[in-house]
Amino acid sequence: MRLKQTPSQTVGPFFAYGLTPEQYGYPFRSLVGSKLADDDTPGERIRIIGRVLDGDGAPVPDAMIEIWQADGEGRYAHPADPRGSNVRFAGFGRCGTGTDPDNRFVFDTIKPGKVGDGQAPHVNVIVFMRGMLSHVFTRIYFADEAAANARDPVLASVEEARRRTLIAVRESGPAGIVYRLDLRMQGPDETVFFDV
Amino acid sequence: MSATYTPRDWSSQPPLVFPAYKSTIGRGPTRPLVPLAQSLSELTGPVYGHESVDELDHDLTRNAARNGEPLGERIVVTGRILDEDGRVQPNTLIEIWQANAAGRYVHRSDQHDAPLDPNFLGAGRCVTDDAGRYRFYSVKPGAYPWKNHHNAWRPNHIHFSLFGPSFATRLITQMYFPGDPLLDLDPIYQGAPAGARERMIARFSIDATEPEFALGYVFDIVLRGRGATPMET
Numbered sequence: 001m002r003l004k005q006t007p008s009q010t011v012g013p014f015f016a017y018g019l020t021p022e023q024y025g026y027p028f029r030s031l032v033g034s035k036l037a038d039d040d041t042p043g044e045r046i047r048i049i050g051r052v053l054d055g056d057g058a059p060v061p062d063a064m065i066e067i068w069q070a071d072g073e074g075r076y077a078h079p080a081d082p083r084g085s086n087v088r089f090a091g092f093g094r095c096g097t098g099t100d101p102d103n104r105f106v107f108d109t110i111k112p113g114k115v116g117d118g119q120a121p122h123v124n125v126i127v128f129m130r131g132m133l134s135h136v137f138t139r140i141y142f143a144d145e146a147a148a149n150a151r152d153p154v155l156a157s158v159e160e161a162r163r164r165t166l167i168a169v170r171e172s173g174p175a176g177i178v179y180r181l182d183l184r185m186q187g188p189d190e191t192v193f194f195d196v
Numbered sequence: 197m198s199a200t201y202t203p204r205d206w207s208s209q210p211p212l213v214f215p216a217y218k219s220t221i222g223r224g225p226t227r228p229l230v231p232l233a234q235s236l237s238e239l240t241g242p243v244y245g246h247e248s249v250d251e252l253d254h255d256l257t258r259n260a261a262r263n264g265e266p267l268g269e270r271i272v273v274t275g276r277i278l279d280e281d282g283r284v285q286p287n288t289l290i291e292i293w294q295a296n297a298a299g300r301y302v303h304r305s306d307q308h309d310a311p312l313d314p315n316f317l318g319a320g321r322c323v324t325d326d327a328g329r330y331r332f333y334s335v336k337p338g339a340y341p342w343k344n345h346h347n348a349w350r351p352n353h354i355h356f357s358l359f360g361p362s363f364a365t366r367l368i369t370q371m372y373f374p375g376d377p378l379l380d381l382d383p384i385y386q387g388a389p390a391g392a393r394e395r396m397i398a399r400f401s402i403d404a405t406e407p408e409f410a411l412g413y414v415f416d417i418v419l420r421g422r423g424a425t426p427m428e429t
Contacts, residue, residue, distance in 0.1 A: 003280050003418045005208040006395050007388035009370040010217075012355060014303035018293025018319035019357060026302065027260070028319050031248055031289070055222040062305075068241060068363045078240030080362070092242035098305075115236050124237050124363055131219030133210030133387045135368060136229070158230055185223050195203065195229035196238050196364050 008135065011128040013062045020064065020096045034095035036069075036109035041089055043072025043110030046177045048140065048168065051104050052097055052127065055186035059103035063129035065183075067093045067107055067140075074113030074121070083116075111142065111177075120148035120155065127183060127193075136193040140181055141167045158192050165191045199422040200234040201364040202280055208392040216383035218344050234364060241363035244289040246323045253321045256294075256334035260317035267313055268297025268335030270410040273371065273398065276328040277358065280421030284328030291321040291357040292332060299338030308340050333410065339378055351378035351385060360419040371415045372397045 011019075021028035037045060048067070052060040070076050071089040091112075095105040112121045123140040141149055149155055155163050168179035183191045212224035232238070252259040257266055277285040295301050295318060300310040302318055316335065324330050339349050353370040360367065372379060374397055379385050385393055395418070404412025 003278055003282055003421075004392065004395065005205045005280060005420060006367065006369055006417045007392050008209050008367055009355075009388070009396070010384060011357075011368050014295075014301040014306055015293060015355065017302050017317060018291055018355065021319065024304075026317070026319075028317060029250070031244065031291075031321070032242070060223065066366075068237070070237075076236060076240035078243055078362075080239045081236060090242065117235055119235060119237070122237070126363070126366055128368060129223060131217070131223035132212060133214055133217065133220065133224075133384065134204070134212060135366065136212070136225060137232070154232055154235075157232070186226055190225060190227050193225050193227075193229050194232040196232050196234065 008133060010130055010133050011064055013130045015064055015128075016096055016098060020094060023096055023099055032092055032094045034093050034105070034107050036067075036091065036093045036107060037089065041072075041110055043089075043113070044177065046109060046111045046179055047175070048107040048109065048123065048179050048181070049104050050168075050181045050183060051102065052129065052183045053185065057187070059097070060129055060185070061098050061103045063097045063105075063127060065095050065097070065105045066126040066128070067109075068124040069109065069122075070112040070115055072110050072113050074115045076115075114148065118151060118153055120145050120152040122152075122154075125183075137196040138183065138191055138193050139166055140179070142170065142179060143167050144170045154194075162192050165189060200239065201362060201420045202423045204420065207389055210387040210389070214383065214387040217387050220387075238364040239362050241359060241361065241366070244323060244359070245287060248289065249321050249323055254330075254332050256316065256318060256320045256332065258333075259320060261315045264315050266296065266316035266335050270333070271336050272331065272333055272404060272406055272410045272412045273354065273415055274329065274331040274404050274412065275398075275415040275417065277324050277330065277360070277417050277419065278328060279360070279365075279419050283421070285360055285419060286324055286326045286328050288324045288328075288361070289321060289359050290324065290330050291319075292354050293319045294334065294337040294354040295340055297335045297338050299340035301340075310338070310340065336373070336411075344383060349378050349381070351376040351382050356417065358417060358419065365419045367417070367419055369396060369417065373413070374398065374400055
């Protein structure tokens with residue numbers, strides 16, 4: 001029996017009390033938030049910060065970003081990862097852009113390790129927002145992994161001039177290690193989005 | 197070695213820019229999506245078991261009640277999560293949110309001049325059982341106006357968020373109600389291709405209807421299936 005896919009629809013402007021309730025202060029328990037790691041999580045603690053910019057370059061205040069990543073040793077917490085899951089790190093985060101004064105998404109996590117299949121360390125990203133009927137996939141790579149990035153098959157599939165839209169800049173300061181990457185929905189520097 | 201997931205079927209999925217839905221014009225990416233060979237990064241995804249949801253999470257008529265029951269027409273919404281090959285999807289998280297019976301969302305940025313209901317939040321979730329089945333209790337959401345164009349009204353709908361077995365199968369959609377005259381006028385619903393959009397309309401079911409209690413609607417959801425191509429390693 002071959003069935004047909006159910007169409008996607010926009011997440012709309014009012015997702016917060018259902019999908020990110022605690023972040024927005026609604027009286028409902030959040031299943032997932034933007035803090036993926038704590039002090040006991042093995043790996044290099046990092047913060048990922050970015051904005052979602054629309055075609056006019058304005059920050060989008062009602063986007064929802066989901067990230068999915070491997071742990072510090074490159075293992076995914078999922079049965080399909082043959083090396084077994086690391087249950088102490090779920091690897092999934094969700095953040096709306098409506099609570100930060102600058103409409104940024106901010107994830108506190110650890111830097112993912114190499115999955116071991118030739119890919120450079122990366123974070124998998126889904127972008128949802130009002131004004132998008134289907135979500136889009138992108139990735140966040142790390143600027144300090146230049147050697148690994150140069151061998152990454154996914155980056156290699158992207159035209160060279162656009163690769164930088166996928167690579168977060170590393171900053172080291174008193175607050176720790178921060179990677180920054182804005183997601184540009186349109187324009188000359190439009191972020192690379194993947195047909196996953 | 198795992199089989200990859202079938203691609204998103206763009207004859208079923210809405211385009212990223214659909215001008216009748218005005219805010220897609222400045223937000224939808226305009227460059228072609230870059231094909232990506234699925235790796236472990238796409239074949240894995242967040243896992244939520246039955247322990248992750250609370251006892252009343254699936255019952256929107258009770259999960260935010262303070263001093264009574266929410267107003268409105270009580271409904272039960274049930275169905276199965278399947279993939280394109282007809283395989284049921286057990287243990288998958290479903291999150292829903294909706295307006296109250298008056299067409300008002302709890303969300304602070306909803307400025308529609310309709311009453312809030314002190315006994316209704318409008319958010320719920322559950323995890324599918326071994327047969328891929330889910331069940332929510334709620335009240336029928338009201339239609340509400342939005343600013344897309346003059347006299348624009350959203351049809352009655354419930355937002356559904358699903359994961360399926362991997363990050364690749366992630367889906368957010370909306371469930372609509374049969375016979376709603378606003379469907380023909382709604383650019384969000386119309387944004388899905390003809391022949392596909394009808395899959396988002398639930399079916400009224402007297403069998404799912406609970407006597408003396410709630411009208412029953414059945415809404416099955418089909419996620420991406422497994423392809424024949426093994427993952428590149």
